[in-house]
Amino acid sequence: MSDIDRRRRDFPALRGTKGAPPPVYLDSACMSLVPQAVLDAIQEYYTDYPGCAGRSLHRFAEEVGHRYEGARESFARFLGAPSPSGIVFLRNATEAINLVARGFDWKPGDRVLVTDQEHNSNLVVWQRLAQERGLQLAHLRLPSDGTFDAEALDRELARGVRLVSFFQTSNLDGRSLPVREITERAHRKGAEVLIDGCQAAPHQGVDLQALGIDFYALSLHKMLGPSGTGLLAGDPERLAKLSPLVIGGETVEWTTLTEHQLRPPPHRFEAGLQNYAGVLGAAAGLQYLEQVGLDEVEAHDRSLNATATRELAQEPRVRLLGPEDSAQRPSIYSFTLDGVDPNDAALFLDEGYRVMVRSGMHCVHSWYRERSLPGSIRASFYLYTSPADIDTFVTGVRELLDRIPASTTSAKAPPMSRGKRPIRRARVRGA
Numbered sequence: 001m002s003d004i005d006r007r008r009r010d011f012p013a014l015r016g017t018k019g020a021p022p023p024v025y026l027d028s029a030c031m032s033l034v035p036q037a038v039l040d041a042i043q044e045y046y047t048d049y050p051g052c053a054g055r056s057l058h059r060f061a062e063e064v065g066h067r068y069e070g071a072r073e074s075f076a077r078f079l080g081a082p083s084p085s086g087i088v089f090l091r092n093a094t095e096a097i098n099l100v101a102r103g104f105d106w107k108p109g110d111r112v113l114v115t116d117q118e119h120n121s122n123l124v125v126w127q128r129l130a131q132e133r134g135l136q137l138a139h140l141r142l143p144s145d146g147t148f149d150a151e152a153l154d155r156e157l158a159r160g161v162r163l164v165s166f167f168q169t170s171n172l173d174g175r176s177l178p179v180r181e182i183t184e185r186a187h188r189k190g191a192e193v194l195i196d197g198c199q200a201a202p203h204q205g206v207d208l209q210a211l212g213i214d215f216y217a218l219s220l221h222k223m224l225g226p227s228g229t230g231l232l233a234g235d236p237e238r239l240a241k242l243s244p245l246v247i248g249g250e251t252v253e254w255t256t257l258t259e260h261q262l263r264p265p266p267h268r269f270e271a272g273l274q275n276y277a278g279v280l281g282a283a284a285g286l287q288y289l290e291q292v293g294l295d296e297v298e299a300h301d302r303s304l305n306a307t308a309t310r311e312l313a314q315e316p317r318v319r320l321l322g323p324e325d326s327a328q329r330p331s332i333y334s335f336t337l338d339g340v341d342p343n344d345a346a347l348f349l350d351e352g353y354r355v356m357v358r359s360g361m362h363c364v365h366s367w368y369r370e371r372s373l374p375g376s377i378r379a380s381f382y383l384y385t386s387p388a389d390i391d392t393f394v395t396g397v398r399e400l401l402d403r404i405p406a407s408t409t410s411a412k413a414p415p416m417s418r419g420k421r422p423i424r425r426a427r428v429r430g431a
């Protein structure tokens with residue numbers, strides 16, 4: 001049995017149900033699958049020490065508290081964060097970005113710089129703050145070939161920027177930005193840097209201190225953790241200057257009827273009873289990821305994407321988004337098909353081939369709307385994706401192209417043959 005086949009056996013969702021062939025899951029950029037070890041960690045919490053950390057003194061509480069702080073240490077080590085106290089567990093990356101955005105002591109006229117390819121999670125909150133607190137939101141336009149224009153960044157920085165808030169790897173086309181260079185240039189001009197690491201940290205080694213990142217937002221459900229888990233990482237001293245997004249139980253040292261004293265980071269940001277099961281599950285996911293090794297994950301992504309890119313480059317109606325070289329977007333293959341609605345393509349692949357891809361605007365509506373594009377199809381890969389998955393995906397795309405002549409639209413496409421169900425009419429969705 002090959003290494004990848006052995007690894008796939010660790011993921012219950014890949015086993016297939018009731019004799020059906022296993023699904024081809026190519027939507028890991030949205031949410032990764034979880035290995036059995038994560039499910040075991042969740043179950044262990046509820047069966048062996050189902051307490052709440054930091055409040056009670058009994059054995060369940062002690063045990064979960066010890067493990068929860070152990071999880072913090074593991075993520076700090078993994079990310080090269082300055083200290084475990086700089087790891088704040090949250091629901092997701094969106095909450096992490098909101099915490100920074102809403103926690104800053106903004107002055108009217110302060111400028112925030114984002115790229116023109118940010119996920120809504122790193123855009124909408126800034127638009128809101130522009131309305132509510134008079135922030136100025138500036139956009140750095142990225143070249144479409146995947147290169148980075150450092151001079152354009154310098155021009156923006158020269159106009160005065162308080163915070164640069166960029167993705168590290170794009171969920172739209174998989175390209176990565178040169179984070180080290182960005183932080184150096186930003187710091188030289190006195191700007192701080194928030195990096196949205198959602199699509200980067202699950203696939204490549206990240207060292208926050210070496211990269212000079214001030215704030216780092218991460219979803220743990222994109223790196224083998226349970227849904228609804230994420231974190232914000234930063235220097236605890238810098239985090240202490242942010243005002244908390246939510247306050248109440250667990251965030252304070254003491255209260256009187258009129259006053260309170262906040263606890264130091266990270267606890268002042270973790271209000272109320274926490275998602276212990278989720279965090280302990282995420283820590284088990286991290287352990288699994290580290291056992292496989294990020295070098296192996298990156299090499300695996302690259303090899304799969306090289307195959308998908310090479311095969312689909314032979315189809316003239318396939319239009320790739322992002323850099324041509326798959327090595328520059330290892331975990332994501334994003335594309336449109338001439339004459340085929342992206343949502344119809346996704347439904348066809350799911351119904352005919354059990355291939356799950358993402359379609360639509362991938363929460364980057366602003367980018368598609370600027371280009372008058374209806375969306376795209378995105379296949380994303382992870383450590384459990386097999387070469388056979390890529391073959392099935394490519395076969396499915398080819399059959400779809402055969403069935404829908406370039407001159408028609410997919411809404412008029414003929415029903416599928418060989419007992420396969422017809423294309424369902426795609427819901428028109430932006431996300």
Ligand SMILES: Cc1ncc(COP(=O)(O)O)c(C=O)c1O
Pocket residue numbers: 029030091092093094095119121122167169170171196198199218219220230
């Ligand atoms: C680049 C990027 N940023 C932010 C998010 C939002 O992540 P979360 O759902 O953890 O808030 C995503 C999710 O797909 C993403 O890909």
